[in-house]
Amino acid sequence: MLAGMYNMDRLYEAAGQRGPLCIGLDTAPDYLPPAERRRFPSDAEAVLAFNREIVCAAADVAACFKVQIAYYEAMGRAGLDCYAKTLSFIRRRGSLVIADIKRGDIADTAAQYARAHFEGDFEADFVTLSPYMGMDSVEPWLSWADSRGKGAFVLMRTSNGGMRDFEYLELKEGSAPAERRRLYHAVGDRLAGLALRRRGKSGYGAFGAVVGCTEREEAAEIRKTYGSLFFLIPGYGAQGGAAEDAALLLRDGNGGVVNASRSILKAWTAAPGPPKEMKLNRAAGAARETVLAMGEAIRRAVSRAAAEDYPA
Amino acid sequence: MLAGMYNMDRLYEAAGQRGPLCIGLDTAPDYLPPAERRRFPSDAEAVLAFNREIVCAAADVAACFKVQIAYYEAMGRAGLDCYAKTLSFIRRRGSLVIADIKRGDIADTAAQYARAHFEGDFEADFVTLSPYMGMDSVEPWLSWADSRGKGAFVLMRTSNGGMRDFEYLELKEGSAPAERRRLYHAVGDRLAGLALRRRGKSGYGAFGAVVGCTEREEAAEIRKTYGSLFFLIPGYGAQGGAAEDAALLLRDGNGGVVNASRSILKAWTAAPGPPKEMKLNRAAGAARETVLAMGEAIRRAVSRAAAEDYPA
Numbered sequence: 001m002l003a004g005m006y007n008m009d010r011l012y013e014a015a016g017q018r019g020p021l022c023i024g025l026d027t028a029p030d031y032l033p034p035a036e037r038r039r040f041p042s043d044a045e046a047v048l049a050f051n052r053e054i055v056c057a058a059a060d061v062a063a064c065f066k067v068q069i070a071y072y073e074a075m076g077r078a079g080l081d082c083y084a085k086t087l088s089f090i091r092r093r094g095s096l097v098i099a100d101i102k103r104g105d106i107a108d109t110a111a112q113y114a115r116a117h118f119e120g121d122f123e124a125d126f127v128t129l130s131p132y133m134g135m136d137s138v139e140p141w142l143s144w145a146d147s148r149g150k151g152a153f154v155l156m157r158t159s160n161g162g163m164r165d166f167e168y169l170e171l172k173e174g175s176a177p178a179e180r181r182r183l184y185h186a187v188g189d190r191l192a193g194l195a196l197r198r199r200g201k202s203g204y205g206a207f208g209a210v211v212g213c214t215e216r217e218e219a220a221e222i223r224k225t226y227g228s229l230f231f232l233i234p235g236y237g238a239q240g241g242a243a244e245d246a247a248l249l250l251r252d253g254n255g256g257v258v259n260a261s262r263s264i265l266k267a268w269t270a271a272p273g274p275p276k277e278m279k280l281n282r283a284a285g286a287a288r289e290t291v292l293a294m295g296e297a298i299r300r301a302v303s304r305a306a307a308e309d310y311p312a
Numbered sequence: 313m314l315a316g317m318y319n320m321d322r323l324y325e326a327a328g329q330r331g332p333l334c335i336g337l338d339t340a341p342d343y344l345p346p347a348e349r350r351r352f353p354s355d356a357e358a359v360l361a362f363n364r365e366i367v368c369a370a371a372d373v374a375a376c377f378k379v380q381i382a383y384y385e386a387m388g389r390a391g392l393d394c395y396a397k398t399l400s401f402i403r404r405r406g407s408l409v410i411a412d413i414k415r416g417d418i419a420d421t422a423a424q425y426a427r428a429h430f431e432g433d434f435e436a437d438f439v440t441l442s443p444y445m446g447m448d449s450v451e452p453w454l455s456w457a458d459s460r461g462k463g464a465f466v467l468m469r470t471s472n473g474g475m476r477d478f479e480y481l482e483l484k485e486g487s488a489p490a491e492r493r494r495l496y497h498a499v500g501d502r503l504a505g506l507a508l509r510r511r512g513k514s515g516y517g518a519f520g521a522v523v524g525c526t527e528r529e530e531a532a533e534i535r536k537t538y539g540s541l542f543f544l545i546p547g548y549g550a551q552g553g554a555a556e557d558a559a560l561l562l563r564d565g566n567g568g569v570v571n572a573s574r575s576i577l578k579a580w581t582a583a584p585g586p587p588k589e590m591k592l593n594r595a596a597g598a599a600r601e602t603v604l605a606m607g608e609a610i611r612r613a614v615s616r617a618a619a620e621d622y623p624a
Contacts, residue, residue, distance in 0.1 A: 068424075070425045071424050074424040074432075075432075077393060077396060077433050079428075080392055081389060084388070084389060102417050104442050104444070105380075105414050106472045106474065108338075108340075110382075113382045116385035116391075120386075121388030121389050130445075132416070132479065133467065133472060133474055133479070134472060134474020134475055134476065134478055135477050136473055155444055160419065160445060160449075161448055162445055162449060164446065165446035165447050165448075165498075165502065166443060166495065167444065167446065169483050169498060171481050171482065171483060171484060172481075172483060173481065183478065183481065186477075186481060187478065
């Protein structure tokens with residue numbers, strides 16, 4: 001980008017100022033306090049109201065938001081209306097938003113998807129992409145980085161069990177016996193190539209990668225090998241990942257954002273008092289407290305990781 | 313499925329009766345005759361009207377329809393309204409429809425996507441899925457095959473140039489020097505495993521694969537190796553694929569559906585007379601003629617392939 005900044009640079013700044021936590025708005029209607037959910041004429045409207053409360057309560061203590069579109073698609077047209085309004089509410093209030101859409105298609109179809117998610121009703125600052133079909137499913141999105149600073153996180157090495165089915169398969173090409181080269185390395189190498197050509201002032205590429213990892217050595221290897229890639233790190237909280245795991249994929253507490261969703265959205269269930277008296281704004285307050293606690297846990301984990309790497 | 317049929321069985325029957333052509337409604341607004349497009353208050357309404365004309369004109373000579381959601385997402389909320397109405401129009405008229413959504417996400421998110429596309433506003437008979445994250449991005453969809461016969465086509469070996477980036481990479485595991493085992497084989501093997509457990513009376517599994525291929529030997533190998541998988545074969549027509557290539561992935565002219573989109577939607581541009589006098593119903597008539605011609609070309613190619621394999 002010749003003038004201005006990539007969104008990835010803005011995200012780097014936000015993570016530096018407010019910590020690397022990303023709030024995931026995977027807002028299933030049954031994550032809401034039941035009495036509050038029933039106050040609304042539709043689930044989609046209830047979810048929108050809760051999302052707005054959380055954005056108001058916690059935007060100042062999180063790097064960004066991530067909205068998982070599946071939860072909105074599941075509510076049909078009304079859900080996508082809620083999705084559009086959630087994105088625009090986040091962006092109008094000055095926060096960055098990642099559309100977690102994991103789209104992956106080629107040529108004209110990819111260009112249509114890019115239009116869908118980088119302008120108009122569903123405009124986001126970043127998207128997530130799936131690389132299975134090849135780099136011609138990623139490259140059509142790049143012109144939006146050049147023209148409007150838009151960013152993407154491409155699936156690379158995820159933390160789900162099924163990751164071993166394909167991402168983790170060892171490749172034949174150029175692998176010495178001592179070196180395990182896996183599918184995700186091939187993806188990462190191609191993304192690093194893109195990052196070199198579109199590197200912002202943060203030092204990170206305009207497009208990054210989705211990386212979740214719980215093995216210490218592997219996480220350290222990934223962070224070291226792909227120094228130009230900013231990571232979207234899923235799985236903190238309800239999915240079982242811990243601050244320690246996330247810290248290994250960060251660099252000085254930045255270089256990635258760490259997503260947590262359900263544990264934030266459902267933080268209210270651990271608050272005192274009967275659930276039927278729980279209001280949306282109090283639920284959002286509980287979400288804020290959880291975000292703060294998670295941010296603090298990540299900061300401590302980053303300090304510990306640094307101390308281990310560089311003993312006094 | 314204990315009672316009833318899988319949608320894949322219904323698709324097999326439809327392909328047997330009406331030929332294996334799948335009409336792709338990747339309907340960009342600029343594929344419409346310009347004067348007709350301008351008659352409508354919005355592009356989304358114009359596209360819906362054209363889709364309906366094509367369904368009425370050609371449903372009786374095609375196996376099914378495929379709707380590429382990217383073209384509708386690109387029109388925002390109005391586009392998804394058009395998408396929903398297109399799907400329900402096709403299904404109410406008794407044809408099968410594949411939602412070309414290439415979703416790929418895990419666990420709860422996959423379950424949300426399945427709800428989104430197998431019931432409610434966006435209900436389809438089949439979806440397309442991306443396997444990058446592993447089989448836990450495919451398996452949550454299977455309960456819908458059991459309960460309602462729904463089907464899916466999982467990306468396996470596509471025909472775009474970027475296919476070589478990842479799908480085509482050679483794997484280390486268990487490969488003798490003479491045997492090239494590629495990523496797409498690993499995906500295909502897992503899908504064949506699923507097909508064995510959910511095989512309908514057609515002999516094909518409830519879930520199939522997206523396979524496009526222009527190399528004769530490789531296509532023959534894929535058809536032979538994955539005998540239980542029904543294929544969605546993209547790329548006939550505008551994308552350069554020919555009837556000969558598609559025939560190699562069929563078995564006795566069935567066992568797959570062959571998709572063509574733009575060449576059908578834009579068939580009217582080759583019709584006589586000035587474009588500004590082209591009406592939607594005449595454009596749909598031209599689409600029907602193209603579908604018939606393509607179907608005939610595939611039938612001839614299937615006969616030729618059979619003659620080559622079994623010389624008299």
